[in-house]
Amino acid sequence: MSVCGSCHGCETSVLELPRPAATRSAPPKTIALVGPPNSGKSTLFNRLTGLRQKVANFPGVTVEQHTGVAELPDGRAVRVIDLPGIYSMSPRSEDEQVAYDVLTGKRADTPKPEAILLVLDSTNLARHLMLAAPILSLGVPTLIVLNMADDLRNRAGHVDREALSAQLGAPVALVSARRGEGIDEVFDFMAGALAKPTPMELPVLQDVPKCREWAGRVGRQARYQPPAPPQWTRRLDSVFLHPVAGPLVFALVVLAVFQTLFTAAVPLMNGVRWLFDVSGAWITATLPPSAFRSLLIDGVWKGVGSVVVFLPQVLLLFLFIGILEDSGYLARAALIADRTMARVGLQGKSFIPLLSAHACAVPAILSTRTIENKRDRTATILIAPFMTCPARLQVYTLIIAAFLPERRLLGVFSSRAAALLGLYALGFLAAVATAKALKSSILKSGSTQFLLEMPSYRWPTVQSLGLRLLDRSKVFLRRAGTVILLVMVILWVMAHVPTQGGRAPAIEHSFAGQIGHAIEPAIKPLGFNWKIGVGLITSLAARETIIGTLGAIYGMDPETHSGDLETAIHHDLTPGGAVALLIFFAFAMQCVSTIAVVRRETGGWKWPALQFGYMSVLAYSGAFLAAHLIR
């Protein structure tokens, strides 16, 4: 900060910033954001860090770590850590333990924050102040951020900032993170001199009723006037939680989700596919024919392209769910879904991940973090891959088209659509049955109670939605960029060696083909031949690769070379085999990325291994039954 106190050339008056000589502290290098859930903490975090944020895991626990960099007006950078939403600091849950450890510097991987931003909902101040007690007792310079100041104002609430600041012995800022009000005060705090808090009194931290009394006293001293109850929330809830209208809206929302997947996403998907086709054609035209070009086109472009083409679907779905979540509706949906979920041993909060899994299981499993009950969370993670994702849909569509002529059932319903719907239902039923089995045996819950806070309805902000979409697409593209890419390259290599006279071998004699022949005895009872076998192997990494693989195999085979894929499959599979293949894909776990994320979220190999084994056995048995019952 420069001070032009002695310059006479400048005619304008210059503000000399106060700088107490001895106690001027260096700007904080690390600052932590703490607050109860639903206090708008993340919105403030987004305001402070913008695009300069990333999400990672705290090593050793399945707790998310959001870190970012905030740029102060004078150009200096401050590292901001967004800690999980906590109600208190009694370390019972993983979230609270991690928050406590970070704030006290006990975590080796995270530096102890030099300052704390305590974000509280100003419309619920009396209770949220309870968290101020343990935070202030840490003795770390703290800024009390009273968020949602706009709501407080609009609903005729009021608080005396100076009085509150005097009571708590710490600076207080009135902020609306959503609208960007008061944010400069937060920056001023981060840039300025920091002092330890000097609260007038603190309660016994472990005694919850005493803490609440203290919070009430402080609030009264600060002449806190609670705002009027949120009218709009009550009004909307009278519809959304109406005995009849509520479930109707819920059903409409679920339907809209699927509608998005099937229709709205299609033009975007075609656009992505076109991009890949055009760029692929350009490469084919530009590069001379070579092994490298073949690898690039047949391996990388086709393989990665087949995954990236789903990006619009995934993003649209998460945009939709993001709007539902940020607006507050999702809590109501979880409430309505709870009873049904409870019947299979789960709870309402499992509903959202299971819905998202219809777009992609990977981000869906990540979103199970909101389920506090560890066993419910594990069960949800384990059954999520049963949901019919777009990859499965691609395979279903191909096989149904090859085997089921399009007919009108009862003159109205398309036979193919009915078959598709049946497969969707099959996946759902398998998930539900598995949940019931898990929750009655190895994942049987203790007596953990179901608690769900209903936030007030709010308009979602474009910034939060945008940032969340960016985060999701990064996760999804990382999947395409690393796992699938690696697999496609390996597959390409396996299909093109050993070379015969410097040229690629016939698919039968390549490594891939040899492996297909090797496993043929095992899959013959299911009605599959070695070609399907090769397809099954490649699909272990990602389901939809079977389409490309079969396309390549039949394409290379002089007999089927000229026909289309559907005809080729039709000749190679009996109807029983076709159904068996459908059922196999309905139940099998064929997604390396899912396995990877399950491992990360459950903290070990035990669960993903169990999941893979169980689903494989189910897939094999189901296909076996189908092949033998249907002739």
Place this chain on the structure above:
Amino acid sequence: MLQLSGNNEPDGAPSTLLDLRRGDAAILDRIDLPGDEARRLMELGFLPGARITAGFSAPGGDPRVFQVDGSEIALRRETARLLKTRPDKGTRRAAGARIR
């Protein structure tokens, strides 16, 4: 129709949050849950002496949303059963309080 909040159970029969219908209010007396679980509820506002009002619910009444200490928290019946209440004396429901 004016109605006294709370319930009209004879003395001796404990009343719980389960007995509240939409719009009814009562005072929380105690939480019949082990320490950790009770603490979680207390942190959310369910403190002995707090006034709790029953709000909307999922179809069928389970789970139900309860307004307590400035927040709305949904509980299942099995939990609501364990939150013992006493009548909220001294307040009569005003004509506008019931939203029908």
